[in-house]
Amino acid sequence: MTGPSIECVQLTKNFGTFTALSRLDLKLEGAKCVGFLGPNGAGKTTALKMLTDMIFPSSGECFINGINVREERKKALAEAGVLIESPEIYPSLTPRQALEMVCDLRGVPPEHRRDRIEEVLSEVKMQDWVDKRFGKFSKGMKQRINIAAALVHDPGVVILDEPATGLDPRGMAEVRDIVRGLKRRNRLIFMSSHILQEVTDVCDEVALIDKGKLLFYDTLSNVTSKFADGAPTIDVGLSRPLGDEKVLKQVEGLTGVTSCVLLEPKRLRLKFKGGPTAQEQLLASLVELKIGVITLSEPESALEEIYLKQISKGD
Amino acid sequence: MSETEVETKPEPAGSHSHVPGSFQQILKLTRAQFQEYLSSRRFVILLGIVAMIGLIITVVIGAFHDRAFLQALVSSPLAFYGSFWGGAASFVIVLSAVFFGGDAIAGEFQNKTGYFLMGLPIRRTTIYVGKYIAALLASICVLIVFFLIILANGVYYFGGDALPWQFGPSLLLSIIYLVAVLSTTFLFSSLFKTSAYGFVLTAVLFIIGFSLLQDVVQSILDYQPWMVISYASSAIGGVFGTATDPCTGAVINTINWGLNGIYGIPGGPAARAGCPATGGPREALLSGPTWTPGIAEAVVIMVGYFVITSIVGLLSFEREEFA
Ligand SMILES: Nc1ncnc2c1ncn2[C@@H]1O[C@H](COP(=O)(O)OP(=O)(O)OP(=O)(O)O)[C@@H](O)[C@H]1O
Ligand SMILES: [Mg+2]
Numbered sequence: 281m282t283g284p285s286i287e288c289v290q291l292t293k294n295f296g297t298f299t300a301l302s303r304l305d306l307k308l309e310g311a312k313c314v315g316f317l318g319p320n321g322a323g324k325t326t327a328l329k330m331l332t333d334m335i336f337p338s339s340g341e342c343f344i345n346g347i348n349v350r351e352e353r354k355k356a357l358a359e360a361g362v363l364i365e366s367p368e369i370y371p372s373l374t375p376r377q378a379l380e381m382v383c384d385l386r387g388v389p390p391e392h393r394r395d396r397i398e399e400v401l402s403e404v405k406m407q408d409w410v411d412k413r414f415g416k417f418s419k420g421m422k423q424r425i426n427i428a429a430a431l432v433h434d435p436g437v438v439i440l441d442e443p444a445t446g447l448d449p450r451g452m453a454e455v456r457d458i459v460r461g462l463k464r465r466n467r468l469i470f471m472s473s474h475i476l477q478e479v480t481d482v483c484d485e486v487a488l489i490d491k492g493k494l495l496f497y498d499t500l501s502n503v504t505s506k507f508a509d510g511a512p513t514i515d516v517g518l519s520r521p522l523g524d525e526k527v528l529k530q531v532e533g534l535t536g537v538t539s540c541v542l543l544e545p546k547r548l549r550l551k552f553k554g555g556p557t558a559q560e561q562l563l564a565s566l567v568e569l570k571i572g573v574i575t576l577s578e579p580e581s582a583l584e585e586i587y588l589k590q591i592s593k594g595d
Numbered sequence: 596m597s598e599t600e601v602e603t604k605p606e607p608a609g610s611h612s613h614v615p616g617s618f619q620q621i622l623k624l625t626r627a628q629f630q631e632y633l634s635s636r637r638f639v640i641l642l643g644i645v646a647m648i649g650l651i652i653t654v655v656i657g658a659f660h661d662r663a664f665l666q667a668l669v670s671s672p673l674a675f676y677g678s679f680w681g682g683a684a685s686f687v688i689v690l691s692a693v694f695f696g697g698d699a700i701a702g703e704f705q706n707k708t709g710y711f712l713m714g715l716p717i718r719r720t721t722i723y724v725g726k727y728i729a730a731l732l733a734s735i736c737v738l739i740v741f742f743l744i745i746l747a748n749g750v751y752y753f754g755g756d757a758l759p760w761q762f763g764p765s766l767l768l769s770i771i772y773l774v775a776v777l778s779t780t781f782l783f784s785s786l787f788k789t790s791a792y793g794f795v796l797t798a799v800l801f802i803i804g805f806s807l808l809q810d811v812v813q814s815i816l817d818y819q820p821w822m823v824i825s826y827a828s829s830a831i832g833g834v835f836g837t838a839t840d841p842c843t844g845a846v847i848n849t850i851n852w853g854l855n856g857i858y859g860i861p862g863g864p865a866a867r868a869g870c871p872a873t874g875g876p877r878e879a880l881l882s883g884p885t886w887t888p889g890i891a892e893a894v895v896i897m898v899g900y901f902v903i904t905s906i907v908g909l910l911s912f913e914r915e916e917f918a
Contacts, residue, residue, distance in 0.1 A: 295918075334713050334917040357716035358614040367710030370627075372634040377627075384623045385715050387614045430714065433612050 282346075283310040284359075284436040284468035286331065290340035293326050293492075300326040302492040303340065308485075311466035313459055315473055315483035315500075319591055323492040324472040325365065328441050331470075332362050344437055358386070361435035363426050366445055371415035375406060375425045378414070379432050386433045400428040403458055405451075419446040427458065438462060440471040444478060456482050476583045486583070488590055495590050504582040511538055511551040512559065513582060516566060517575030521545035527571055534565050549579060614716045624717070624725030625732070632695060632733040641694045645687055645737055649744030652679055656748060672749060672757040673835050680745045681765065681832015684738070685825070688773045689801040691737045695730035696780030697797040698790035700912060705790045713917050723912045727781055734773055742766070761835045761850075768831045768893065775824060775897040775904075776801065782908035785915065801825070813886050819856050820886060824900045830893030853889035 291304040301323040308314050318324050329335045331342045333353040342349050347356040369378045379397045382388075388396060401407050404424040414422065423446045430438065444452045452475065459482045462469055473479050479486060480500065487497040496503065505512040522528060522542060532540045536552040543549050552562055567573050615623070632638055656679070660669045668678045700723070703709030712722050749757070783800070784793035805825040812820035820826045836850040851857055888896065 329917065332714060334710070336914075336916060354614065354617075354716045354718055357714070358612070362714035364714060365707065365710045367714070368707040369711055370631045370708055372631055373627075381623070381627045382715065384627075385615070385620055385717055386612055388612045426711075429711070 283466070285309040285343070285345055286437060286439075286468065286470055287343040287346075288327065288331065288340065289342065291327065291330060291337055291342055292339045293323070293330060293335065294338040299492050301330070301489075304489070304492075304494055306487060306494065306497060308468060308470060311463060311468060312484040313463055313469040313471060313482050315471060315479035315486040316489070317473065317476075317479065317486055317587060318489040322489045324489065325441055326492075327489070328364055328439055328470075328472060331439060332357060332360070332364060334364065359435060360437040360439055361430035361433065362439050363430040363443055364439070364441040366419075366423055366426060366442075369414045369422070369425065369429075372413060374411045374413055375401060375428070376410045378425065379429060382429050382432055388433050396432050396434065400432045403431070403454075403461070404428045405454060420448060420451055423447060424451065427455070431458070431462075436467055438467055438469045438471075440469065442472055442474065444473065444475055452478065476587060480578070480583050488587065490591050500583070503586060504578060511553055513579050514550045514552070514559070514562075515543070515575075515577050515579045516548040516550060516573055517577070518546045518548065519572035519574045522548065522571060527569070530569060531566070531571075534562060536562050617718055617721050620717055620721045621725045621728070624712075624721060625728045628726050628729035629732050632729055633736075637694055638733060638737075641691055641737055642740060644690065645741050646744070648683060648687065649741060652683065653744065653748055656752075660752070669752060672753045673759050673761065675749055675752065676745070676759060676762065676765075677832050677835030679748070680742070680762075681829075681835055683745075684741065684765075684769045684831050685772060685828035687738060687741045688734070688769060688776055688828075691734035692730075692773065692776040692780045693794065693797045693801060695733050696727075696777045696784060697794040698784050699726050699730055699781055699793075700785040700915075701787040701793035702784075702790045704788040704917070709917055719913050719915065720909055723781070723785070723909055727777065730781070731774065731777055734777060735770070738769065738773065759835065764890070765831055765834045768834060768890070768897075771894060771897045771901075772828050772831060775827075775900040778901045778904045778908065779824065782904040782911070785908050785912045821856065821888070821892065821896055824896060826886070827888055827893040827896035827900075830888050830890050833887055833893075834890055851887065851889045852891060854891045854895065856886045856888045856892055 286306070286308040288304045288306045291301060291306075292299070293301040304323075304327055316324050316328070326335070330337050331344070331349060333349045333356070336350065344356040345359045347359070349356045373381070376397060379400070380393065383393045383396065398407070401410060404427050406421065406424050406428065409417070409421065414425070417425070423443070427440075427443055430440065444455050447455065456478060459469055459471070463482075463484075471483070483500055485497065485499050486503055488495045522545065528540060528542060531537065531548065531550070536554045536558045537550055538553055539551045541549045550562070552558060554562075563576055566576075614620075656665065656669065659665045667674060669675050698705070703712070703722075703726075709722075746758075780793075780797040780801075783797050787793045787796075805823050809820045809823040809826050812818050812823060834850055
């Protein structure tokens with residue numbers, strides 16, 4: 281049994297003379313979460329819609345678990361959970377009825393339905409609304425049910441187009457938890473998002489597109505180290521303000537460090553060269569300096585920096 | 596993955612699910628969609644309209660059945676059912692087909708409910724057919740309500756025993772007509788992505804368009820309007836044979852079961868030539884079309900519409916993009 285996979289081969293979409301997506305080659309394989317990034321109008325939704333046979337490629341093709349989506353829509357989508365364009369559900373239905381319809385059409389055996397429906401509804405924190413009609417739901421509540429509907433049959437491949445759309449901050453955090461849970465269960469998640477923090481938090485890999493073209497597809501750590509002037513970056517949080525210039529020089533003198541900037545009195549940004557081993561050593565010696573190190577993290581804005589840099593290159 | 600595979604943690608994805616065949620899915624979708632229709636405001640409104648039509652008919656018959664212009668219509672069960680059921684059923688059919696079919700597909704785009712279905716492992720054809728059958732069932736419910744109103748009137752005036760056997764074929768014809776009209780409205784609704792267009796176009800088409808076309812074909816071009824679906828609908832009443840003998844004025848049951856339409860109504864003006872000059876009080880109860888379809892002809896026209904519009908509608912929906 282091979283792992284879950286998504287593949288786009290030379291995937292292209294023209295709307296009239298406008299090319300929304302141009303020759304996208306992308307192969308995602310195995311249990312992980314891949315973030316799909318790009319500015320508004322980059323072609324993310326267009327790609328995801330072709331991946332789910334909602335629209336048709338002008339050329340090229342796509343596969344879910346090796347099954348050609350265009351040729352065998354039913355078989356391919358049987359393996360996937362899909363949420364695209366925040367769809368609406370018939371207003372007279374309740375979440376329970378809607379999810380039962382999904383289970384019915386997807387062939388989830390009746391004996392598992394109750395449990396599954398309850399499980400996903402509690403994952404999206406909508407247990408209290410099971411028997412209320414959609415007509416009265418807020419945008420975020422509908423989106424929660426849409427997420428539940430995409431997951432109710434426990435798919436191996438999950439395709440989400442901006443799942444956090446319309447969700448409150450807690451809802452966004454819950455989406456992250458859901459994605460983490462899916463990863464633990466060896467699912468492949470392909471998720472477009474504008475929330476870089478979300479991507480940094482849960483994604484293992486990122487694909488960035490702009491104006492219909494793929495700029496890069498790589499692991500998150502490769503991306504952050506490759507594009508941040510070639511040097512990995514680390515933010516160091518301190519419990520007390522860094523004493524004087526001398527201490528800063530000391531830090532700069534540590535093996536591998538190429539630059540050291542004091543962002544705030546209690547926050548340092550280090551760039552260094554070398555792989556994970558160098559990083560491990562560096563962190564140990566940092567702690568030994570007894571300057572009050574309390575946190576070590578990849579800078580939150582790393583992805584944003586790269587994102588903006590890459591996008592503006594195209595202009 | 597095989598079913599005998601030992602389940603380890605974490606469980607293989609969707610290991611319990613087995614997507615049902617398309618036929619099964621159509622039934623499941625039909626059920627869900629039918630419930631949606633029955634609980635929709637649109638259904639209530641339609642029932643209201645139909646009840647009103649029924650009420651108007653009831654009141655008019657009640658108040659004026661001894662006046663000259665209605666006397667003939669209530670003179671016998673055949674004439675009664677032929678004119679009131681036969682005359683109004685096709686209107687009720689068109690009305691519910693427009694209500695349920697006019698935006699059936701367009702509405703899925705406009706309301707974005709289609710995106711929900713399209714994320715499921717389900718063929719486009721399944722969605723189209725499932726919605727069609729649901730709309731058909733909902734329309735049949737409406738038609739039954741109307742039928743019961745007419746029946747109640749008939750039983751009141753003629754008693755329960757006076758139910759003519761012609762009701763059998765007439766009901767069957769009305770269902771076939773509904774099938775054809777609905778598949779036509781479905782086709783038109785699949786050409787648009789905005790509900791209003793589908794509604795307006797099908798409403799205009801069926802309420803004015805087709806009868807206009809029919810008039811043009813038969814009156815101006817002087818040609819049998821077999822290509823117009825509304826022409827076939829007169830068979831619903833025609834099967835009661837509500838023509839009067841041109842010589843005696845008695846209602847005669849002359850049904851044209853054939854494949855060929857007749858110019859004028861059976862036993863109508865064309866036959867009058869043979870009557871004594873003094874005879875013939877009224878030549879026809881219905882001063883309707885100049886052509887009357889044969890029953891078999893009407894069925895062929897309806898089935899033809901159904902087959903052609905279904906094929907074109909399905910093909911166009913198969914290529915529909917949810918952009
Ligand atoms: N049906 C359509 N007809 C014409 N152009 C379209 C259509 N759908 C999308 N486009 C164009 O294709 C391009 C890509 O759109 P798409 O929706 O894929 O962007 P996106 O990356 O999802 O953007 P966002 O982040 O805003 O969701 C846009 O320029 C858009 O105008
Ligand atoms: Mg989008």
